Amino acid sequence: MKLQNAIVVNIDDNNHPLSTERQKGRIQIRILPFMLDVPESRLPWYDPFFRGAGSTGKFGFNPPKVNSNILVYPTTDSLRHGYYLDGDYISGFFDYSIVKAKLDTVTELSESTYSKIHFQLLENDNLHFYHESTGESGFIHKSGMYTIYDETGNVTLHSSNYNLKLNFDGTMLFTGANNSKVEVKSSGQIAFNDHLTIDV
């Protein structure tokens, strides 16, 4: 047996022909080229290799998209059973410029040099990232809102309408609509729009 290329056909195993094998986290696949002409109703259902169910009470389900290219590992020569390993690498789909464009919107990020940034671009267009040199890490929502942690643990939450910086030392600066501002200072004072200060 060896790794094979396959296409995801169905991720809802409520369609499994055996009622006892439904809702078991399997996906239906078409192994290439061996199952090119096989009717969909006869295609096999493969088990997840990651996030399986190795013990009671511990299992997960995070299937790849339908019609995506994946790798599978058949475990029987009948090809009826095996594991799916998630996405296959297709070089045409890997485009760092998409990720760089998102990272460049994070003004707090010191730099976004390729190979220094570790990232996962999700199918819903959200991005998780981590900078291996500076220790910065964060999340960029597809709307443009982002969260970034610096190495000390200071965190910035930013969208087009507000900016919130929470510092490890307990200070905070919130900038909202129409440049409204709330600041918690190290002295414990809370300042509103630089005009009003309240001693706590």
Next chain:
Amino acid sequence: MGTALEAYIITIFIDGKELKIDTKQVAFQIDTSIWKILPTGNVIIQDPSGLLQEFLLTVPGTKLDITFGYEESFYKVPFIIVSDILPEVENASTNGGTLTIPVIHAWAFKQDPKLTSFDDRISGVLRTLTTVFPFNKVNINDTENQNFWYQSLKTDVEFIEEILLPKAFSRNSKFTPFFCFIDGQNNFNFQHYKYLSTQKPITILEYKEVVGKDFNLNIVADYSRKRMSFFEDELFHNRIVYGLSTTDGSVISEVDSIEDYSLKQPNDKIPYRKDQDISNYTYYEKLYDLDDVRGNRIFNQRKSISQEEILLVIPYNPEILAGSMVTFQTGVSGKNDDGSNLSQFSGNYLVEFASAIYDGFNQQAIMKLVITRKFNKYTNNYLLKNSLVGA
């Protein structure tokens, strides 16, 4: 040793046309076996004029059909030519000589890799696969194994040998393994050992000295025998089988032995010293598709049926096919009080290999058979009987 060759019908058709040739200028051998699907053979033809070669009658892929036997019983196999070889030019002016032509059953011509699938039992898949070739008869024992089957860029023969046959299972087989083979009468057979070994023997082959002109098709002029080696027997003797439960991942194990899967009768013994040690193992990973697992477990013990093999030579008898049962009698005949044969080597055997050999150059027609059996009953006088497997 030979026989009145004029009594035989011998026809050879090349590309659908009968080869009009003196049968003294031709020899051939047709090899069939229960262990392989496609019969093979060899044809030797004198071509002194070189015309057979010149007119491309012997190029690979050409149909070559051989009929050899009597009017009421004969071997008839459609072959295709694998190659044609002229080992030595015997006539320089014509490039003539004696051609050697290896051949294989004509179904080989249809063996193309296919991408297709089936939703059927294994026996049903085989019935579909065999519809595309004009076999004389198709003899298929039913199986269980109802499932999806993927023929993934495999030829029909590869698909049968690699995927279907090793998994074939039937409760009707009494847990005996399956065999798939085409015999000398172009019959396609997919049968289990229970079916094969419980057939009525078609003839009695007797080893005895031929006196004068006493001729009988069933007299064995010569034979040799061998038993399975100790090392081969160890592979089948006391095997532990592991599998993983798909319900909770636990390891399930069972022990089976060389006595299993072969219709052992009371007092049957195997000529092999017994012990209780585990000598081999098989691991099935997750126990999906239990019919496939059962079938494969039995299939892996298949070779154990050949405990005792006898190679013998007899005059050509077209009624004896691979997969037939025969009774073999050595020079010592008769039975003991307990029903066992006086000679332990006499008894019923399954024909494993059958070679039909016609030699027109030396005017003889013979058969070489390898017959086999697994169990035997030994007379109570044999003091070592209780040390054998089966006691």
